[in-house]
Amino acid sequence: xxxxxxxxxxxxxxxxxxxxxxxxxxxxxxxxxxxxxxxxxxxxxxxxxxxxxxxxxxxxxxxxxxxxxxxxxxxxxxxxxxxxxxxxxxxxxxxxxxxxxxxxxxxxxxxxxxxxxxxxxxxxxxxxxxxxxxxxxxxxxxxxxxxxxxxxxxxxxxxxxxxxxxxxxxxxxxxxxxxxxxxxxxxxxxxxxxxxxxxxxxxxxxxxxxxxxxxxxxxxxxxxxxxxxxxxxxxxxxxxxxxxxxxx
Amino acid sequence: xxxxxxxxxxxxxxxxxxxxxxxxxxxxxxxxxxxxxxxxxxxxxxxxxxxxxxxxxxxxxxxxxxxxxxxxxxxxxxxxxxxxxxxxxxxxxxxxxxxxxxxxxxxxxxxxxxxxxxxxxxxxxxxxxxxxxxxxxxxxxxxxxxxxxxxxxxxxxxxxxxxxxxxxxxxxxxxxxxxxxxxxxxxxxxxxxxxxxxxxxxx
Numbered sequence: 001x002x003x004x005x006x007x008x009x010x011x012x013x014x015x016x017x018x019x020x021x022x023x024x025x026x027x028x029x030x031x032x033x034x035x036x037x038x039x040x041x042x043x044x045x046x047x048x049x050x051x052x053x054x055x056x057x058x059x060x061x062x063x064x065x066x067x068x069x070x071x072x073x074x075x076x077x078x079x080x081x082x083x084x085x086x087x088x089x090x091x092x093x094x095x096x097x098x099x100x101x102x103x104x105x106x107x108x109x110x111x112x113x114x115x116x117x118x119x120x121x122x123x124x125x126x127x128x129x130x131x132x133x134x135x136x137x138x139x140x141x142x143x144x145x146x147x148x149x150x151x152x153x154x155x156x157x158x159x160x161x162x163x164x165x166x167x168x169x170x171x172x173x174x175x176x177x178x179x180x181x182x183x184x185x186x187x188x189x190x191x192x193x194x195x196x197x198x199x200x201x202x203x204x205x206x207x208x209x210x211x212x213x214x215x216x217x218x219x220x221x222x223x224x225x226x227x228x229x230x231x232x233x234x235x236x237x238x239x240x241x242x243x244x245x246x247x248x
Numbered sequence: 249x250x251x252x253x254x255x256x257x258x259x260x261x262x263x264x265x266x267x268x269x270x271x272x273x274x275x276x277x278x279x280x281x282x283x284x285x286x287x288x289x290x291x292x293x294x295x296x297x298x299x300x301x302x303x304x305x306x307x308x309x310x311x312x313x314x315x316x317x318x319x320x321x322x323x324x325x326x327x328x329x330x331x332x333x334x335x336x337x338x339x340x341x342x343x344x345x346x347x348x349x350x351x352x353x354x355x356x357x358x359x360x361x362x363x364x365x366x367x368x369x370x371x372x373x374x375x376x377x378x379x380x381x382x383x384x385x386x387x388x389x390x391x392x393x394x395x396x397x398x399x400x401x402x403x404x405x406x407x408x409x410x411x412x413x414x415x416x417x418x419x420x421x422x423x424x425x426x427x428x429x430x431x432x433x434x435x436x437x438x439x440x441x442x443x444x445x446x447x448x449x450x451x
Contacts, residue, residue: 007424007428050398059308114325230288
């Protein structure tokens with residue numbers, strides 16, 4: 001069945017290049033001929049593999065170019081140049097003016113916000129499905145009602161923190177997320193610790209508590225083992241420092 | 249390539265769907281914006297720069313396919329999705345390497361940052377790798393001809409010049425031999441073919 005004639009016909013069929021008559025004839029044959037059907041499936045897989053191969057090549061060449069440029073930039077930037085760049089950036093920030101400063105917090109959050117998506121909750125005192133479903137359904141108020149005020153379960157308190165964040169109640173979000181961090185201090189299993197620090201930093205930013213947000217930004221950036229390490233760039237830190245400086 | 253910082257998510261997705269040079273533009277932006285972040289996930293979890301390059305390449309391949317096939321939900325966010333795919337692909341890779349120590353470190357926090365639906369995508373990525381391995385196994389010349397024709401949509405005349413063929417008919421014959429050889433390879437891998445076929449049917 002794998003012959004040139006059938007391959008050519010099926011290939012033309014997939015490209016929609018058969019005449020109406022040829023197409024109807026082929027469709028009729030496909031209904032009656034299992035081997036021809038099998039060949040059509042094989043051809044589809046083969047064409048999928050070609051497409052993936054082409055896409056991989058394209059991505060590979062962009063990646064190669066990016067890494068080449070990055071390597072050049074790393075070599076070019078000497079420490080002294082870097083500091084001159086930072087100093088120049090600071091001067092620039094000062095000159096840019098009030099409008100830009102006002103937009104900075106929201107821009108910092110927009111650039112760095114990664115929504116939390118629930119995967120597998122562990123060791124929850126509330127039945128898992130309830131919290132899980134509420135979270136997936138974005139039933140933030142239900143989550144806040146379900147989690148007791150005095151809960152000592154990091155998972156629950158963390159989700160309450162996220163729920164408060166999503167509702168725009170950043171004061172409560174800060175309270176919950178700080179509680180997760182506090183609970184972890186007394187326990188050997190530090191669940192949701194990095195996540196709490198990350199969303200706490202964003203909540204603090206929302207409430208213009210730049211000093212405290214900066215401490216967390218720097219901590220996350222310095223700790224190579226932090227889940228969110230690398231998310232804040234040096235430029236983000238600089239922007240936050242400018243905000244802190246302007247506010248003080 | 250100068251890239252605007254205000255490249256919106258919608259524009260990124262539109263350019264990915266458009267393919268060709270527009271896809272290059274979107275890829276260039278995503279590489280310059282997110283590579284550092286994605287690389288850090290691998291580096292801080294016992295991987296090296298080469299591991300990061302491999303996983304990130306697979307991640308972009310999976311992400312682009314996801315967008316082009318219409319499986320990407322916009323509300324997930326490009327950055328969140330890339331972050332989640334890299335993390336899950338790296339966990340899968342670590343599992344494959346059976347490094348207990350690494351596995352312990354990566355699950356130390358007791359949970360994964362996972363965008364909904366990513367585990368399904370990871371399965372698809374594994375299938376994509378199987379399909380790709382079939383394509384990679386045919387000759388270099390064949391790969392180039394088939395990509396030029398089916399992926400780059402070049403005309404027979406252009407491919408003839410590019411690949412240095414004496415006539416279109418010779419090229420046409422070669423192209424069908426290449427395609428036939430690929431089909432035979434797919435057919436020869438019964439388990440592979442079945443698994444991939446199921447994956448395609450489930451799309």
